[in-house]
Amino acid sequence: MAVAGEELYHFAAELYPICRSITGSGVRQTLAAIRQRIPLDIVEVPSGTPVFDWTVPKEWNIRNAYIKSPDGDCVIEFQRSNLHVLNYSVPVHATMPLSELKPHLFTLPDKPDWIPYRTTYYQESWGFCLPHRQMLSLPEGEYEVHIDSTLEDGHLTYGECFLPGRTTDEVLFSCHVCHPSLANDNLSGVAVATFLAQSLAGLNLRYSYRFLFIPGTIGAITWLARNREHVGRIRHGLVLTCLGDTGGFHYKKSRRANAEIDHVVSHVLQRGKEPSDILEFSPYGYDERQYCSPGFDLPVGCLMRTVWNSFPQYHTSADNLDLIQPDALAASLRVSMAVVDVLENNRRYCNQNPYCEPQLGRRGLYRSTGGNTIDEEITARLWVLNLSDGQHSLLDIADRSGLSFQTICDAVEPLSQAGLLTVIPN
Amino acid sequence: MAVAGEELYHFAAELYPICRSITGSGVRQTLAAIRQRIPLDIVEVPSGTPVFDWTVPKEWNIRNAYIKSPDGDCVIEFQRSNLHVLNYSVPVHATMPLSELKPHLFTLPDKPDWIPYRTTYYQESWGFCLPHRQMLSLPEGEYEVHIDSTLEDGHLTYGECFLPGRTTDEVLFSCHVCHPSLANDNLSGVAVATFLAQSLAGLNLRYSYRFLFIPGTIGAITWLARNREHVGRIRHGLVLTCLGDTGGFHYKKSRRANAEIDHVVSHVLQRGKEPSDILEFSPYGYDERQYCSPGFDLPVGCLMRTVWNSFPQYHTSADNLDLIQPDALAASLRVSMAVVDVLENNRRYCNQNPYCEPQLGRRGLYRSTGGNTIDEEITARLWVLNLSDGQHSLLDIADRSGLSFQTICDAVEPLSQAGLLTVIPN
């Protein structure tokens, strides 16, 4: 895998200016850009479609928005930052005194130079977001407010990339594509997912891989509602988000807490070079909320660098292209690839010579002169033989032996060649 | 609950002068005082009644006792402290030299100013307890000893307060009423149990509550022997003792170690403001010894402040009304009430919308503008929905979420009102 961090970064930068929301043309533009790189089915679900306890909302589109001050200056312009508009604002064109405007203005008093990101998906309303310092400087007087948006029956749009493998068991990667100009949350996740799919496409893989590029919450719910019969195929899954900042990795476990994906990601991170931390499941965060709802309880965790809401730029205009770094994106992709690698290879084997050790020496799998020590390569072979009783996966063996998954995995080929191991189908 | 610590303290003080033992009029007087406050069945079991491996002993009553020194002074008087008499002493009236008296005298050499508390329930004997310093000052010569007691067929007496609830499942509270003038052990427990019963009487409660005021060991054994067929109703239980001193709380787990009562009391104490410690079960201590004998193995723990035998005043005349404090008694009652509160409300629920999250927003159960954070109230709702799969009790959810039981509990009402939760009958 020779994808440079620069390529990931440039893809995130390409998507950055688009004004995305949970529906509308911003999502379609984003999916079109992804489809330049990987095969992608684009699904359109009509407004009003019931999806479990929810209903697919009206489609929102926006062309322009501004606020003009009493002296006619454009003090707020959508064209300068799409965060300025309360996402899903209904159209408005009116003139009103500052006192009447103020309830529609959102700011961050403790981060006075940043524009907050706010939404009003499920309550028809309008508003503007702006730096607190700017709001304080607004003079009294009559303001012209204009939001040239539409909120009408249309569609919710999502993208799905399916890479068939040798089995119908699936690994799910899911990321949200509903945030406007926010880089770490979640263009970083979109970029990593796209390049991961690109890397896996065309490989001969054990699992089938499904990548979802969906609006947060309502998109995951919509996908689950439409695929309810098939989710049993999902053996492992990861939500990818906030993967571009330079903080250490965080893995939030699935609701099951001891699913194979939980073991795999923990092993990969703990063996990795970067600092990392494993977090328990909680029912808030990203779309693992839906995948891990009790009726589904899918083995889906969430891979992040810095956890949402624990970096100050979260959901503000400061989550921009300066916050994410090519090297950080590249390392996130490497971790994701390593997770895939362990999942692909984490089989159970059966020692064909379970009574006493087989004689490795005559098969050239041991040292020839008896002496002091055996090296890690031979140690790994002994561990694999000893624990390949059908109960232990290679990752179990790695964990119990203290050796890396790779070292354990490397023992399989020569032992299998020697007829000492057979894989257990699953 | 507005019971002041003063009321608890005054009740303990009222009971303090009575000379209690495992049988006799002292127990009856004590139960009569308790019956002033709560409904109480008083049960009289005849001497000689077999109770498992034991036999209800003869009834002991005492009117007076003294030792007169060679010069005719009353050096020991029962009227000054009922601890002076070896509890269950047979009658004696004799004159004897000091050397013959001495084997009948009990002192504490390392606590030379305190009278020890000693008993001879199951071996007919007599004796006096006195400060070690006083014993050392006794001159040689002839002493008149007099114990005006009776040990005759009669009854063992205990009190039982039953508060019926909506179900026949029971919560047991047990305290011993056999100690003479000892305040912390166990008038503190008697007072807390009495006021707890008083507080619960007349409430509409899920569980039935049974309070036992019994002589230690033989009383518990007698009660269990008479109620052997019904103990299966006891779902949770607590022995209450040593609850008046100012030390931190201690909870000794049931033999099962992972019973619901163990979880509940641990949660309440760990969330409380006072220092507390959780102790493993051991087969000595108070009447949990009997409730947790292997044939019964009831889920009964023991709530204390300072553990018996780890405060220096334990079983001495210094366990007096100075050792216990109104505030400490009141806090002990509050903890007991909090335990009842958790037990009453610790139900399992079933999420009626288990596939994906239900849309809380349209039910007014979420914030309306999407932004940074969600507060603890909403967090609790998400946890309750996520884990209400029939497997997790509210306390399980509290423990896994790190939220308080109360916070989790508060989520139930609005979610149930919205039709999102149903209680699982049990």
Next chain:
Amino acid sequence: MAVAGEELYHFAAELYPICRSITGSGVRQTLAAIRQRIPLDIVEVPSGTPVFDWTVPKEWNIRNAYIKSPDGDCVIEFQRSNLHVLNYSVPVHATMPLSELKPHLFTLPDKPDWIPYRTTYYQESWGFCLPHRQMLSLPEGEYEVHIDSTLEDGHLTYGECFLPGRTTDEVLFSCHVCHPSLANDNLSGVAVATFLAQSLAGLNLRYSYRFLFIPGTIGAITWLARNREHVGRIRHGLVLTCLGDTGGFHYKKSRRANAEIDHVVSHVLQRGKEPSDILEFSPYGYDERQYCSPGFDLPVGCLMRTVWNSFPQYHTSADNLDLIQPDALAASLRVSMAVVDVLENNRRYCNQNPYCEPQLGRRGLYRSTGGNTIDEEITARLWVLNLSDGQHSLLDIADRSGLSFQTICDAVEPLSQAGLLTVIPN
């Protein structure tokens, strides 16, 4: 047991000069010396016999070996140390320049004064082992090398001491007898095993005891191949090795990790006076590798003092009679005896009075005057009664109570005498 450490030491010293290998007269001499002390069946298995994945090798015997320098001096003589010859060297008699000789010389560059111990069991070859310093001083020139050995069809020899007990359930002790002049590894183990068998012989024991004195690896494999049908009788087992040095004890758990032998040895060591450490199982080390292969998975751990390969003298001429100490050997024997003692006595009992505590006082099993404390003896009785529900062994009770196994065990006799306990047959 009054065996002095001196006796153990002298036995090890008696065996030290013998040139042992995995076959041959050295093993026979060693077994003959053991048979002076304990009953021993000596088993001869022909070369060429298939044993699982292995074949019993040809028998190796050696009479003499030397290297003569260009000026005719004997620079290496087998008679001075049997480690000088690469164990299992084929015969050779030749003259060759130093450059041709060197690939046949084995040294330890970082321990330049010690002779390494090397073997070539499964690859026909020849060689000499010598101090690195000596090798560096060898002048160029022609060397005469002579190894007067034979490698021919013959037998693999092992010894087996079986001490029948009251049941056919067996405890296995295994030690290897294939190392030439190496004291800690493993004459210490051989000596301890021999004296342990001697101590147990003639006792009335619950278990049958089987002691194996076998060549490492191939001997264990051969024994297992010949006794495959009977290994189910092995309820507990220990490999004994490296028991003469003065380091702390180490116990390496069985593959099962929670077998009774693992609990027992851990308890004995943790209660002992010497430092000790418990190690997880790994599939390299001594013959536990074979006993714990997945097809057998026997409950066999390994008792050591300093772990093989973690003392610098391991597999060198410095593992000599100075490395082992009489006191260390004696303490190792005591620990082994203590393990046997716990195994013999670790029964499950059934409390015959499970409803409430039985009245110990009237049976003279309690103190007579009620007061402050109960001593450890009575505490142990209460624990045994409380947990003797058929589920808990005495060792389980010792662990849960924090009392020693001996203290718990001492409670059984008086309680059984009083009719309060019956043993559960197993």
